[in-house]
Amino acid sequence: MEKHCPIYKEPCHEYTCEWYIHIVGKHPQSDSPIDHWGCAISWLPVLQIEGNQRMNQLGGSIDSFRNEMSRQNEEMLELTDDKRERLLNG
Secondary structure (H helix, E strand, O other): OOOEOOOOOOEOOHHHOOOEEEEEEEOOOOOOEEEEEEEHHHHHHHHHHHHHHHHHHHHHHHHHHHHHHHHHHHHHHHHHHHHHHHHHHO
16 A cells, blocks of 8 residues: 655655655553654644643643642741741740
8 A cells, every 4th residue: 555645736746855754662552662754734633742741741740830839938927927926035
């Protein structure tokens, strides 16, 4: 079966085409290893899935960081309030 270019609407030029890329890594849905040459346009859905997964992980990390900073800020405010009370009350 001949590959057909989704951009130029002609047979795929493979290695001479700028859109023909080498993907190495793990598939974001199955975790199976990938070592494949193919059209970048055909890889867009897979790459978007991977990008979305990374963004979700980043969001979780940011939430954890925010929660930790809030906890530390509350502790600091309690310490400063206690110190202020001791200074005012002698």
